Amino acid sequence: xxxxxxxxxxxxxxxxxxxxxxxxxxxxxxxxxxxxxxxxxxxxxxxxxxxxxxxxxxxxxxxxxxxxxxxxxxxxxxxxxxxxxxxxxxxxxxxxxxxxxxxxxxxxxxxxxxxxxxxxxxxxxxxxxxxxxxxxxxxxxxxxxxxxxxxxxxxxxxxxxxxxxxxxxxxxxxxxxxxxxxxxxxxxxxxxxxxxxxxxxxxxxxxxxxxxxxxxxxxxxxxxxxxxxxxxxxxxxxxxxxxxxxxxxxxxxxxxxxxxxxxxxxxxxxxxxxxxxxxxxxxxxxxxxxxxxxxxxxxxxxxxxxxxxxxxxxxxxxxxxxxxxxxxxxxxxxxxxxxxxxxxxxxxxxxxxxxxxxxxxxxxxxxxxxxxxxxxxxxxxxxxxxxxxxxxx
Ligand SMILES: *Cc1c(COP(=O)(O)O)cnc(C)c1O
Numbered sequence: 047x048x049x050x051x052x053x054x055x056x057x058x059x060x061x062x063x064x065x066x067x068x069x070x071x072x073x074x075x076x077x078x079x080x081x082x083x084x085x086x087x088x089x090x091x092x093x094x095x096x097x098x099x100x101x102x103x104x105x106x107x108x109x110x111x112x113x114x115x116x117x118x119x120x121x122x123x124x125x126x127x128x129x130x131x132x133x134x135x136x137x138x139x140x141x142x143x144x145x146x147x148x149x150x151x152x153x154x155x156x157x158x159x160x161x162x163x164x165x166x167x168x169x170x171x172x173x174x175x176x177x178x179x180x181x182x183x184x185x186x187x188x189x190x191x192x193x194x195x196x197x198x199x200x201x202x203x204x205x206x207x208x209x210x211x212x213x214x215x216x217x218x219x220x221x222x223x224x225x226x227x228x229x230x231x232x233x234x235x236x237x238x239x240x241x242x243x244x245x246x247x248x249x250x251x252x253x254x255x256x257x258x259x260x261x262x263x264x265x266x267x268x269x270x271x272x273x274x275x276x277x278x279x280x281x282x283x284x285x286x287x288x289x290x291x292x293x294x295x296x297x298x299x300x301x302x303x304x305x306x307x308x309x310x311x312x313x314x315x316x317x318x319x320x321x322x323x324x325x326x327x328x329x330x331x332x333x334x335x336x337x338x339x340x341x342x343x344x345x346x347x348x349x350x351x352x353x354x355x356x357x358x359x360x361x362x363x364x365x366x367x368x369x370x371x372x373x374x375x376x377x378x379x380x381x382x383x384x385x386x387x388x389x390x391x392x393x394x395x396x397x398x399x400x401x402x403x404x405x406x407x408x409x410x411x412x413x414x415x416x417x418x419x420x421x422x423x424x425x426x427x428x429x430x431x432x433x434x435x436x437x438x439x
Contacts, residue, residue, distance in 0.1 A: 056374025059406050061191050061351040061392035062219055062242040066301065070246045073304035078296045086296065087286040093299055094284035096306040100244075100314070101236075102227040103254050108280045109302075110251040111295045114218045114239035116275065117251030121214050121235040122147040122185075124269040124277045125262060130154065131180045133211070135166045137197055138190025139382040140216055148185060151268070156181065162193045162383050165346045168201040175209040183212050188231075189220035191242075192381035194353030194390055195346045196220065203231035212259060218242055221252075222309060223321040223350035223394055228254030235259050235277075240298075243321065243350055245395025246305040249298040253277065305395075320400070321349045323437050324393040327403035327430040328352040332391075334429030335411050335421045340388040350398070352391045353384075354410070360417055362386045368413035375409035400434045 058065045066074075079086040098106045110117050122144070126132060131154040134145035142159065149155050156178060158170050166186065175181055184206045188199050199215055206213045212234035220226050221236075222243030228236035236254035240246035255263075255277065263269045263278055270276040272291070279291035309317055329339060329347060332354050340353035347353075356362040362379065366389060369375045378390035391406045393399075407430050411423030 053374070055370065055376045057397075057402065057405055058376045059391050059393070059397055059402055060376055061194070061378040061390045062394055063248045064242065064245060064392060064394045065396055066247050067245040067305065067308055067396050069308060070301045070304045074247070074297050074301040076297070076300045081290055081293050081296060084286070089303070090294065090299060091284050091286045093303040093306065096303065096310060097252055100222070100306050100309055101238075101252065101254055103229055105255065105257070106284050108253040108255055108277055109283070109294070109299070110253060110277070110280060111249075111298070112251065112274070113241060113248040114237055114251045117237040117239070117253050118144060118216055119147055120270065120275045120277050121237055121253070122151060123275055124266065125212065125214065125235055125259060126151040126183055127266050127268060128152050130182045131156065131178065132183045132185060133158070133171070133174055133178070133181045135171065135184065135186040135197065135202070136160070137164060137166050137195060138162045138187060138193040139384065140190050140192070141185075141187035144185045144187065144214070144216060148183075154180070161342070162190070163195065163340050163342045165195055165197045166202065168198055168205060171202050172205045175205060175211070181209065181211050183214065185214040187216040188226060189217070189348045189350060191219040191351055192384045192390075193340060194348045194351040194388075195341050196348050199226070199231040203233065207232045212262065219350055219394070220348070222317065223398065224318050228256070234262075240302045240305050243317075243394045243398070244302075244305040244309055246301045247298070249295055250302055317398070318349070321393055321398040323434065324398045324400050324403050325349040325352055327400050327433040328391050328393065328406055330433045331403060331407035331426040331430035332410070335407065335414070335423065335426035337421070340384070350392070350394050351378075352393070353380075353388045354391065355388055356386065357414070357419065360414065360419060362389060365389065365413045365417060368416045369409040372416065373409040373412055375405060377406070377410070403430050403434075
């Protein structure tokens, strides 16, 4: 069943981009300032400092002016040279995809790939590093969103650091929704953005860059310079007396600033708690409906996205179409390898609230019933409520 509708969605419970917070939308509509106006330069510096506080780093993060794929490609292009041996860790579509970017810059690529419902075992990384002392860069995706699974990046960061290699982390869909930051995983380059758990639109990248990574990029003659993909060009952009290499995304910066303010004023720990609770309620509800989680083990299921295995005999796209048409609820499909095999309920930023877990269970259960399945929608709701009630007790 295809659906063509111009009716707006009632609830967008996707794994990103997500509906932005209302306050962020209002900030986007502020007058567009001239980028060389000292007031804008000062505002830019302040926003970058809020990002530093949110990312719990010493060093001011780099803001790049395109959605996080820009930062990921830029990290590969800036950090990886033909002399490097890269160990790419692939537990899903994004992790796998980073290996292709890495391969543009060096012929020496090693990979650990696990089934896309599992996570990377740290022992395998350690063994590979011992076997290949020449590994100089390791790349990993923290939350591989099309699988809704989490990799143990802090443990991976430890073994990579002991080995002396540089770690590139894609934390786009985990940062802001759980306890993660560039320093806790000892990342050389940590890539994230506002369009997932910070509840702002897609359009910017936030990069945590370590001192060693800066040194390596500066010494790399092939690292992009005078380019949209350059990290080096933006090194000093947050210093109010320095010029921007080109015009920053002024409106997006206003949105990011507000999103960071919301995050910091609510308190990161409380924000993570509401993501974790919403996810726990979703997982309980999904299982009580009689469905299976995609993650091989519940302990690796993401607190920011719940991926549900498509039940036998159900056409996944039809199921999402029913949820969209009858209930106005938009879920995410899988991507690449996971397309058709699972449905993703996002709980990121504004949708990381337990009431949305209930809406998700109702829309999912209702859509499956519409397709002739005998799921117990009421059991799903009861199980989700029980998780919410327990956390309030
Ligand atoms: C969303 C996301 C990105 C950004 O990429 P898009 O595919 O353009 O949305 C990168 N990495 C991960 C893990 C993401 O979830």
